[in-house]
Amino acid sequence: MAARESVEITKSVAKPGVYLVHVLIWAPLARSIHVRVNHILRRHQLLSSGSASTSLKLSVKGHTIAIGASARGATPTLKVTLTYLHALAPPLAPADDGSMPTGVPGTWHLIFSDDFNGTSLNTKYWSTGWFGSGTTVDPGGDNVPECDAPGNVVEANGELDLSFTDQSSVCDGSTHPYTSGIVTTNGKFSFTDGLIEFRAWLPTTSSGQVADWPDLWLDGQSWPADGEVDVAEGLGGTLCAHYHGPSNSVGVGAGGGTGCPAGTFAGAWHTFAADWEPGIVTYYYDGQDIGCLETSGTACGNTNTTIAGAPMYIILSLGSSYANQITAPATLRIAYVRVWQH
Numbered sequence: 001m002a003a004r005e006s007v008e009i010t011k012s013v014a015k016p017g018v019y020l021v022h023v024l025i026w027a028p029l030a031r032s033i034h035v036r037v038n039h040i041l042r043r044h045q046l047l048s049s050g051s052a053s054t055s056l057k058l059s060v061k062g063h064t065i066a067i068g069a070s071a072r073g074a075t076p077t078l079k080v081t082l083t084y085l086h087a088l089a090p091p092l093a094p095a096d097d098g099s100m101p102t103g104v105p106g107t108w109h110l111i112f113s114d115d116f117n118g119t120s121l122n123t124k125y126w127s128t129g130w131f132g133s134g135t136t137v138d139p140g141g142d143n144v145p146e147c148d149a150p151g152n153v154v155e156a157n158g159e160l161d162l163s164f165t166d167q168s169s170v171c172d173g174s175t176h177p178y179t180s181g182i183v184t185t186n187g188k189f190s191f192t193d194g195l196i197e198f199r200a201w202l203p204t205t206s207s208g209q210v211a212d213w214p215d216l217w218l219d220g221q222s223w224p225a226d227g228e229v230d231v232a233e234g235l236g237g238t239l240c241a242h243y244h245g246p247s248n249s250v251g252v253g254a255g256g257g258t259g260c261p262a263g264t265f266a267g268a269w270h271t272f273a274a275d276w277e278p279g280i281v282t283y284y285y286d287g288q289d290i291g292c293l294e295t296s297g298t299a300c301g302n303t304n305t306t307i308a309g310a311p312m313y314i315i316l317s318l319g320s321s322y323a324n325q326i327t328a329p330a331t332l333r334i335a336y337v338r339v340w341q342h
Contacts, residue, residue: 006070055151103287147171152181203330209237227308232272255291256303
């Protein structure tokens with residue numbers, strides 16, 4: 001058996017923070033390779049070209065990152081790219097015990113909960129990508145700047161992070177200038193009527209606005225007939241709550257207005273919720289009612305829209321638009337997702 005050969009390199013960083021580490025490895029005569037970034041070890045099968053790649057998000061408290069690789073029968077060659085994502089965040093502020101939604105009293109029982117306390121995504125609940133595995137593209141195709149890749153979805157330190165980077169990627173046969181992440185419960189969990197709550201830290205621009213196009217939302221199998229509930233959607237620097245349905249596919253803002261409440265919701269932990277009951281959806285930011293939409297009646301204002309009754313699944317995404325400012329790198333952080341019913 002051939003001896004295992006190794007290589008070690010050290011990369012310097014300008015400041016402590018959270019970095020996306022992308023490692024491209026060549027070892028043409030080897031079958032598999034071990035890659036270590038600081039204390040994280042991964043094993044990869046090599047492609048027929050003798051190459052492999054790995055990406056991970058790493059919290060760096062000092063000014064160096066150690067990268068190593070080893071393989072049998074060949075000395076690996078490494079190419080390392082570091083992308084600064086954000087500063088080291090303060091620890092998660094204590095959350096409630098999950099027994100009740102924030103600021104919405106009633107008799108509730110929990111039917112879905114993920115606090116992201118593991119070391120990898122819980123694939124019992126979640127899948128990465130748009131309707132497939134690997135690197136995928138938004139249904140908008142070439143109209144969107146980014147592809148969505150599994151490597152930009154990281155669960156660690158009690159949260160799920162979706163990272164938007166300026167690394168180009170290929171999806172749907174086209175090269176896109178950015179790469180991001182998305183997860184959905186499509187085919188694994190859906191519900192009809194109930195209250196969904198997200199606790200999230202939205203990415204921010206240098207001026208304090210919501211960066212890019214983060215979205216915490218629900219969707220049905222047939223759009224728009226089955227409805228779409230945008231609980232918290234960043235649009236052009238603001239955060240908005242909308243409903244798209246069979247009578248208005250363009251979407252209607254909570255309360256019949258813009259659906260974009262005043263306030264700063266990026267750069268800190270907040271809760272965002274929607275209480276979906278037959279014929280009505282009510283939205284809550286940090287436990288405060290910001291407006292509702294209903295099929296008929298005037299409780300939510302003078303604008304009605306048909307609230308569908310088909311099952312919906314959960315989507316967490318961080319996209320962008322050529323029509324708006326693009327901030328890269330940026331990270332959407334999610335502390336939990338919970339669903340209750342009466």
